[in-house]
Amino acid sequence: MDSAVAAARAVEAGHDVVGVHLALNRMPGTLRTGSRGCCTIEDSNDAWRACDRLGIPFYVWDFSERFKEDVVDDFVSEYAAGRTPNPCMRCNERIKFAALLEKALALGFDAVCTGHYAKVVRDADGHPQLHRAADWAKDQSYVLAVLTHEQLEHCLFPLADTPSKAEVRAEAERRGLSVAAKPDSHDICFISDGDTRGWLAERIxxxxxxxxxxxxxxxxxxxxxxxxxxxxxxxxxxxxxxxxxxxxxxxxxxxxxxxxxxxPERLLAVGEIRGIRVSWAGLPPSEATTGEEFACEAQVRAHGDPVPARARLEPAAAPGAPDAHDGELVVTLETPLRGVAPGQTVVLYQGTRVLGQATIDTARSPERLLPR
The missing domain is CATH 2.30.30.280 (Adenine nucleotide alpha hydrolases-like domains)
Known part of the structure; x- marks a missing residue:
């Protein structure tokens, strides 16, 4: 529903729009009704009907092999290593804004337009920055924090300034889109029955x-x-x-x-997070290149509350070494967070702006320092 309204707004804005459905799943059980998951055969039919209503071309692109390798296999290997991954982060990073964007640019398109609730803002020098959407209750900037400066140059989020999801639904109904009443998708799209533990038991x-x-x-x-x-x-x-x-x-x-x-529950409180696979959503803060500490807010769940923090980037190698750009993000929380697990993603904000993200490697309780 969000994607259909985003497409409609892009058409109205004068863009040459093409609708694309991503076929990501060849596994059994992908034809189902209701709100569990996304990218099913049912969703493909809904997308086709929306494109027909808008009068734009519609294509299905098969990314199922890459989805299996980059998202599903990654999910299994992370759990096998004792971590708790976020497959939506990996899908946005490696499928929607890597594989999809790469193909779109190769075909001559200028941008990928989606129904995500997030905003791209240009700074004084014209560089793109990722910001929260107007509707904080539906804000999806957390799962988009993996986007790079280059990717943000080619992203279009028409729902960024919409005050509420209810307004988007009303617009979809007004436009005669059949998905107007479709429930939001939830849960892990490639686990059709929602039984993550049972699904993993068959693979690990x-x-x-x-x-x-x-x-x-x-x-x-x-x-x-x-x-x-x-x-x-x-x-x-x-x-x-x-x-x-x-x-x-x-x-x-x-x-x-x-x-x-x-x-005991008190030992779930975490005061320090160390993250790997660091990336910046736009240009990195100047302190990232010097190792200096900077003030920010840290968020560890898609709809969690950000807490005040200080962060610094520790280089993983000496300056001049081949991998000197890699490093470990050290985040000191001014307000401890509960139940932070390795494999989750920590996203850093300054106000509404997304600075960047890292995959949590260790989370340390003030009372109980875990071995690194």
Whole structure:
């Protein structure tokens, strides 16, 4: 629905618009109704009807092989390594604004136009910056933080200044688009029944192992460490209650020794995050090249609240080395965040502007420093 309205606005603005549906999934169960997932056969038919209504050409581009390699296989390997990945980040990074944009530019198009709720703003020198959308409740700048300066030069987000999703729905209905009442997509699109644990169990070898508390004492057993995520409370099936009788939570997953660490809720509070695979949404802040600390806000979930923080980039190699551009993003949180897991994404903001992002490698509690 968002994409259809975005296309309609692009047509009205005088652009030469072509509708493209991405065929990403060849797996069984991709034809389903309701709001779970996206990029299904049902969605393809909806897109065709919207393009027909707008009088623009419609094509289906098959990116299923690349989607499997860059998103699905990455999702499995990250869980196998004990991390909690965000497949939507990878899809935006490697499919919608890499594979799709590369093909579009090669065919002579100027930009990829989507229904994301985010905004591209030009600075005084004309460089693109990524900002939050007007409707913060639907803001999707977090999952777009992987976009680079070059990609932002070729992005068009017509819904950026729309005050609310309700207004977009009303516009879709007014334009006679059949998707006006279509529910929002949610959950992981390539897991058709929503059972992530069961889906992973078919692809990752699970072996029983120990559940230990924060002191290292064994308090239970698990059927496979990779099925657990930091912050999880339910389904632990511990044989021994905590001394204070309070619930325990997953603090850490250690795939190397097949161990799950649990402990009290207070130890989920994280004060420092270290991130890898750092990228900047637009030009990097000047401090990124000097290693100086800069003030920002940090957000670790798509619809989480940003918290005040300070960040700095530590080079991974000496200046002049071939990989000196790589580094580790160190984020010190002024307000601790709860249940931050390796594999998640930390996105840095200054006001409404997205500075950049990194994949969380370690998250440290003020009370419990995890080994790096």
């Amino acid at each position: 070898e699970m072996a029983p192992g120990a559940i230990v508390d924060e002191t290292g004492e064994k308090v239970g057993e698990h059927a496979g460490a990779n099925a657990y995520t930091v912050g999880q409370r339910r389904g632990l099936r511990l044989g021994r209650p905590a001394p204070d009788g309070r619930p325990r939570f997953v603090l850490e997953v250690r795939p190397k020794d097949n161990t799950v660490v649990v402990g």
